[in-house]
Structures are given as structure tokens and as C-alpha cells.
Amino acid sequence: MHITLRQLEVFAEVLKSGSTTQASQVLSLSQSAVSAALADLENQLGVQLFDRVGKRLVVNEHGRLLYPRAVALLEQTTEIEQLFREDNGALRVYASSTIGNYLLPGMIAGWRRDFPELPLELSVGNSQDVINAVADFRVDVGFIEGPCHVSELVGEPWLEDELVVFAAADAAILRQPVTLESLAAASWILREHGSGTREIVDYLLLSHLPQFSLALELGNSEAIKHAVRHGMGISCLSRRVIAEQLAAGTLKEVPIPLPKLKRTLYRIHHRQKHLSKALLRFLSYCAE
Template identity: 80%
Template sequence: MHITLRQLEVFCEVLKSSSTTQASQMLSLSQSAVSAALADLEGQLGVQLFDRVGKRLVINEYGRLLYPRAVALLEQTSEIEQLFREDQGALRLYASSTIGNYILPAMLAEYRREHPNLPLELSVGNSQDVINAVVDFRVDIGLIEGPCHMPELISQPWLEDVLVVFAAPESPLLREPATLASLATAPWILREKGSGTREIVDYLLLSHLPQFQMAMELGNSEAIKHAVRHGMGISCLSRRVIAEQLASGTLVEIPLPAPLTQLKRTLYRIHHRQKHLSTALERFLSYTPEA
């Protein structure tokens, strides 16, 4: 059995007008096409759906049984067409922790205010988690804190970010200008391996130190902020992550000596080469987060 939506549409229209002639006019089909579609539907079901009374078609018990189900199917089809006509499919994003926790919330709030009914799914993990999810097509797009060189993925610059070395207000490092030697002997509290922030800190900062003292590795930025605040060491995170603490004075930026100066990095968006970027996704990415 291969019942078509067109056959159900013809059936419903004939029921409303009691005539294949009027139904053909409403559907912009020939009368013969309407009659053929109705005959095919009745043939597949093995019953007559209408009683022929003169030139009129009067629905019978079989037609009444089919009608509500046919209407429900046609309404669901219309909903599907409308959903994709407006490109309202769910967006599936995966962001590294700094981006997901400190950059995307403002973007999501603005996006939700303007598009309150569009479904959106956000997962947060470290950069390697994001890359794996994009490779496996589990998400539409990933946002990470460093470039990705996997050949099956397209990596594009998204935002610029600044990293800050910071300490508790009472840290000895704040009593005099920091040097490479003093930074090397300070206890460092850093993100775990696999984190985009850790990769950039290793490359931009720690590679300039003759040695460095690892106090501990922690899996999220909030834990690092609290550990530094309690005098357990110094760290380096995005300025966006510690902006509130710097403003309140509970954490203090350590000015860096040459040749370190300002630590800048680029945040990237990644997607699979075979992934189509929908209009809804491009619309979301057009929102620019605050610096």
C-alpha cells in the first residue's frame, strides 16, 4: 500500500465540496486527476469512501473513519514544511569551557530574545571534546580556543581574546615588577591538558620561562579562580573569565615583562567539511559577543 499525501488532500477536499468538480478547482487540478486520485485511494483501501447520490458524493462510514486521521497527517505535513521553510531546525553547538561559560551566555540571551521559539542545544567541554563531537557529526558547529588542524574539519577565526596572568592581592609577585625568573619560581595553577587555554598558555607564556613550578592542574576556570584567590598560586586565564574579580579587586593582574607583553589568542569556530551550515546557524553566528 502506498497512500500519498496528494490522495489524502484530494479526499479531504472532495469531502468539503461533495464534488470532484469543485475539488479540482480548489486544488488547481483537472477533474479527471481528482477522480483518479480518489479512485486510487479507494482501491488501495479496498472500500468506497463516498456514496454516489446523483452528482453528489456523500461521505459514508469509511470516509468518516478516515477523515480525522487524514486531516491530522496533512496538518503535521504543513507543520514540517513551515518548520523548514523558516529554517527553524534545532541548533546543536559545542563550546570549550571558556567560550561556553563566559562568552556564549550573553549571545544566547540576545538570540533568544529575538527568536524565542527556535530550539538550541549547547554542550560545554574542553577543546578536544568539542573537536571529537564535530568530527562525529554529533553537533553542527564547535567553538574552541585554538586552531584545529584535522583535515576533515574547517577551522575559521571567530573572535580575538586576551589572556591575563593574575594573583591574589597579597601575592609577593605584586610587590615589585615581575621578571621571567620570578614567574618561573611561582607556583602555577593551570587548566588540564586538552584544554584550549592550557595549549595557548604553554605556547605563549610558559615556553618563555626557563622552568616553571606546577602547583596543580584543575579542570575548570572557576576552581582555578578560587585557588588563586586563596593564595595557592598564580594562573593565566582569559580576561573575560576574571573580569568581575579584577573589577572588584579580589584578583589582580600581574604586568608581564618583555618579551611577553600582551598575550593574545584567536578563538575559532569549526565544522565538518561535509556539514551544511543552515540559515539559522549563520544567523546565530552573526551575533557578536561583547569584548
């Protein structure tokens, strides 16, 4: 068997592009060369990697099995090439909103000062977005606000974080001792489902209330802070997110009759992901 890197590259691009026509344009090959390379690979493996549905190619179970291994080999080849030239590929990082907006920017600024020659791409979404991107090999590493339950991903504890309940400075709930009943009677403004913060708030806080009133679901922590500041309800976010507003007095922490709401932030990567030297250096930098 003589599988070539070109065949694996063609296979991976056909899977991503969805057709030999688009793959040929990306790879600067003729469509017949792409089709021949794919056919040669399938013949050597003795299986079909795609189901032919009309003119469409739909990846099947054999193709899904091969894809992460092919990507890992191609990435290792790229790393070998980069060992001998100054140009290094960009690290692709995806972080959930609290981490991406409030923790990583400072770390990345330090990283860029120390390693200006290594580009880095940061995307921000909710935790489920991050998990999906890591699982699909669209990014090298992800940072999320809770444990990951996907078997093909490796999750490692990264940092500890504290969540706090907060309200507008003149909120009625602050004028009397806070009880589980008064928390249940308040209007809550929460992150959307799929957010790591929402998952932890549901588990550590809302599960202790007899019921709760959901006023709004918002996909952005900044929007939640503004809504709370204007008296639309109370919420629960990372202390890091509202630190400036608490210090300025525009938001007030609501003392709750429960233990501190602690959580662990995680970093995740695909179990079959090749961890390059640049990526390992970045992860070590963030750990420090």
C-alpha cells in the same frame, strides 16, 4: 541504482546504535526490515559497510566513507520538511569553557529574544571535547580557544581575546618587579591538557620561562580562580574570565616582561556538514 532515504536512515542508525536490534527500536521498524534495508543498500553499493564480528556490526572503511554524506543528505531532508512546518529542529552548539561560560550566554540570550521559536542546545567542555563532537557530527558547530588541527574540520577566526597572569591580592610576587625568573619560581595553577587556554599559555608564556613549577591542573576556570584567590599559586586565564574579580580587587593582574598574550577564538564545523539556514543565521548573529 535506487538508494532510498530510508536505507540511508537505517544505515546511519545502525552505525550509531551498533546493532540492528537497537536501530529497529529507534526507527520503529522490525529487525528483519532493518536488516533487509541494510542488505539492499550494501547490494546496490557493491560493498559491505560493516564487518560482522559474531553478532556485532563494526563499521569499516566503506561505512566511514558513506556516513558523513548520508548524514548530510538526511539533514537536508529534515530541513526541507521543516520549511513547511513551524517546528524547527534545535541547533546543537558545543563551546570550550571560556566561550561557553563567559561569551555565548549573552549572545544566546539575545538570540532567544529575537528568534524564540528556534531552540538551541549548548554544551560546554574543553577544546578537545568540542573538536571530537564536531568531527563525529554530534553537534552542528563548535567554538574553541585556538586553531583546529583536524583536516576534516573547517576553522574560522571568530573573536580576539587577551590572556592575563593573575594572583591573589596579597601575593608575594606582586611585592617586587616581576621577572621571568620570578614567574618560573612561582607555583602555577593551570587548565588541563586538551584545553585551548592551556595550549596557548604553554606556547605564548610558559615556553619563555627557564622552567616552571606546576602546583595544580584543574579542568574548570572557576576552580582556578578560587585556588588563586586562596593563595595556592598564580595562573593565566582570559581577561573576560576574571574581569569581575579584577574590578573588585580580589585578584590582581601580574605585569609580565612579555608582549600582551593575545589569541584568536575560532568557530569550527565539519567540512562535509550541511549548513542550514537556521545555523547560518545563528553564526551571522554571533559574528555581529
